[in-house]
Amino acid sequence: MQNKAIAVAASALQVVLVSVATSAQTPAKPVTDSGAIFPKGRRAPAANFTGTVWVQQLIEADSAFNIPVGYVTFEPGARSHWHSHAGGQVLLAMGGIGYYQERGKLIQILRKGDVVKCPPNVPHWHGASPTEAFMQVAITPNTARGRVTWMQPVTDAEYTNVTK
Amino acid sequence: MQNKAIAVAASALQVVLVSVATSAQTPAKPVTDSGAIFPKGRRAPAANFTGTVWVQQLIEADSAFNIPVGYVTFEPGARSHWHSHAGGQVLLAMGGIGYYQERGKLIQILRKGDVVKCPPNVPHWHGASPTEAFMQVAITPNTARGRVTWMQPVTDAEYTNVTK
Numbered sequence: 191m192q193n194k195a196i197a198v199a200a201s202a203l204q205v206v207l208v209s210v211a212t213s214a215q216t217p218a219k220p221v222t223d224s225g226a227i228f229p230k231g232r233r234a235p236a237a238n239f240t241g242t243v244w245v246q247q248l249i250e251a252d253s254a255f256n257i258p259v260g261y262v263t264f265e266p267g268a269r270s271h272w273h274s275h276a277g278g279q280v281l282l283a284m285g286g287i288g289y290y291q292e293r294g295k296l297i298q299i300l301r302k303g304d305v306v307k308c309p310p311n312v313p314h315w316h317g318a319s320p321t322e323a324f325m326q327v328a329i330t331p332n333t334a335r336g337r338v339t340w341m342q343p344v345t346d347a348e349y350t351n352v353t354k
Numbered sequence: 355m356q357n358k359a360i361a362v363a364a365s366a367l368q369v370v371l372v373s374v375a376t377s378a379q380t381p382a383k384p385v386t387d388s389g390a391i392f393p394k395g396r397r398a399p400a401a402n403f404t405g406t407v408w409v410q411q412l413i414e415a416d417s418a419f420n421i422p423v424g425y426v427t428f429e430p431g432a433r434s435h436w437h438s439h440a441g442g443q444v445l446l447a448m449g450g451i452g453y454y455q456e457r458g459k460l461i462q463i464l465r466k467g468d469v470v471k472c473p474p475n476v477p478h479w480h481g482a483s484p485t486e487a488f489m490q491v492a493i494t495p496n497t498a499r500g501r502v503t504w505m506q507p508v509t510d511a512e513y514t515n516v517t518k
Contacts, residue, residue, distance in 0.1 A: 227448055228467050248446065248469045255442050255471060257421060257495040278419050282412065282491070284391055303392050305412045307419060327446070329493060331421040 227284065228261040228327075238340050240349075241268025241317070248327070257331050264288065264324045269317020269349060272341035274310075277332025281306040281316065288324030289352070290316045297352050300324065310335070315344045391448065392425040392491075402504050404513075405432025405481070412491070421495050428452065428488045433481020433513060436505035438474075441496025445470040445480065452488030453516070454480045461516050464488065474499070479508045 231246025242265040249259035261284070269289065281290065281300070288300035293313040300306065300316075308314050310332075318324035330337055395410025406429040413423035425448070433453065445454065445464070452464035457477040464470065464480075472478050474496070482488035494501055 227446075249444055249471065254474060255444060255495055257444065257493060259444060259446070259469075259493065280413050280419060280421065280423060282391075282423070305423075307413065310418060327491070329421060329423065331419055331495060 230263050231261065234262070238271050238273070239268060239317075240271070240343055241265060243268050243270070243317075251330075251333050251337070256333055257329055258333065258337070259330075260328050262326050262328055264316075264318035264326075266318050266323055267320050269344050270315045271343045272313050272315050274313045274339050274341070275308060275330055276310055276336030276339070277330065277334070278310040279308040280329040280331070281308065282327040282329075284325040284327060286324040287319040287322040288316060288326060289319060289349070290314065291348075299352075300326075313341060317344070317349075320350075394427050395425065398426070402435050402437070403432060404435070404507055405429055407432050407434070407481075415494075415497050415501070420497055421493055422497065422501070423494075424492045426490050426492055428480075428482035428490075430482050430487055431484050433508050434479045435507045436477050436479050438477045438503050438505070439472060439494055440474055440500030440503070441494065441498070442474040443472040444493040444495070445472065446491040446493075448489040448491060450488040451483040451486040452480060452490060453483060453513070454478065455512075463516075464490075477505060481508070481513075484514075 228246050228248065230244040232244065234243035234245045244263040244265075246261040247258065248261055249255060249257060251258040264286075272293070283300040283302055283304040283306070285302050288304075289297050290300050290306050291297045291314060292308070298306075299319070306316075316324075316326070392410050392412065394408040396408065398407035398409045408427040408429075410425040411422070412425055413419060413421060415422040428450075436457070447464040447466055447468040447470070449466050452468075453461050454464050454470050454472075455461045455478060456472070462470075463483070470480075480488075480490070
């Protein structure tokens with residue numbers, strides 16, 4: 191009787207443990223896949239970025255729409271060089287933890303749902319935090335004025351100058 | 355000895371069951387919150403929509419950016435009236451199941467990650483499927499040409515004319 195009870199309990203425990211293990215095998219998605227609304231796309235040109243950055247072009251620049259839209263994934267530590275847009279740019283933070291800084295201002299921390307308006311012609315950069323990736327949608331309007339002017343890399347001193 | 359073994363097994367089982375129950379209490383988010391990158395916002399004007407539609411304006415129209423960006427949630431069965439944009443519109447499907455139709459064409463089914471370019475001046479409508487909500491980001495460029503021209507409601511016959 192007691193042996194049978196042990197066997198039943200052990201068997202039930204095993205079933206539960208197996209189901210727990212199975213459920214544990216459904217991994218938490220890594221940050222770079224979080225949300226995963228759009229594919230990660232291709233590596234961004236190393237000439238304009240520090241670290242590993244991926245771009246999926248959602249809308250190409252064309253005369254009908256005139257607003258290239260890209261989905262950008264910055265791996266941890268990665269960031270754009272300083273740059274500006276003659277027509278400005280809108281960033282929609284889609285996931286992870288991002289940094290955004292306009293020249294002469296503090297670094298802003300960006301999280302899912304944050305919206306940034308980079309004013310026309312204001313030098314700025316954006317990227318991931320050192321420990322978490324960052325995903326954004328970037329909309330570049332008014333490209334007739336010019337799309338982007340690239341400047342110097344963001345130094346480690348600039349990148350780590352975060353006010354907590 | 356056997357009693358102790360039963361007690362240990364039962365106790366272990368209880369711990370596991372409690373942890374399973376706790377994990378089960380983390381609910382699957384309802385479709386309208388899926389992704390939940392942006393807040394749902396306010397009810398869209400009933401004059402231009404059938405059913406319940408929510409809009410969170412992410413970027414207002416202004417002279418610097420000239421691209422209003424909105425996050426729109428269509429509850430199941432809800433859809434816009436027929437309308438057109440003189441400057442076109444870009445839709446980014448963020449979650450759920452959506453419908454999109456241009457006049458004279460079949461209804462397209464939209465899912466997370468789909469990107470639609472509504473051409474300038476082409477009458478069209480968009481909304482949710484009958485059973486699942488739909489979330490989109492809508493970008494309206496070239497508003498200097500005109501933002502939106504509203505037309506008649508989408509009839510039930512039009513809405514249900516879906517080719518599977």
